[in-house]
Amino acid sequence: MRENTRSAEDRARTAEERLQHERCAAEESKRAAEESKRAAEESKRAALKSKTDAEQAKRNEVNARKAVEEERRNTEEARRNEEEARRNEEEARRNEEEARRNEAEEKRKRLELEAELREMRKMLKPQGNT
Secondary structure (H helix, E strand, C coil): CHHHHHHHHHHHHHHHHHHHHHHHHHHHHHHHHHHHHHHHHHHHHHHHHHHHHHHHHHHHHHHHHHHHHHHHHHHHHHHHHHHHHHHHHHHHHHHHHHHHHHHHHHHHHHHHHHHHHHHHHHHHHHHHHC
16 A cells, blocks of 8 residues: 555656656747747848838839939030020120120211311301301
């Protein structure tokens, strides 16, 4: 009977140890599952951040392309404006030259007319004295 009791106690102790071991293994599995779940969530967050970063990089690239194109257009417009300004300066210079020529021509004509008027006055003056 003692031996049966001892044997039963041994079996009970063995069963208790096995139960304890299974509890530890179950707890370890639970911790590993939780850690795996946390790692999966972290991986998911990292993937989402990578996707967001990639989308932002695409937007930045599009904006950079637009900025480059805008700069090209602005440079071209500035070049056209400079060319137009040069043409306007040349035209203004030609207009000034023409105005000087016209002024010189008018002065020459005025002097000729004044000389002609003096001649006519000279011619009329003796007639008026007689």
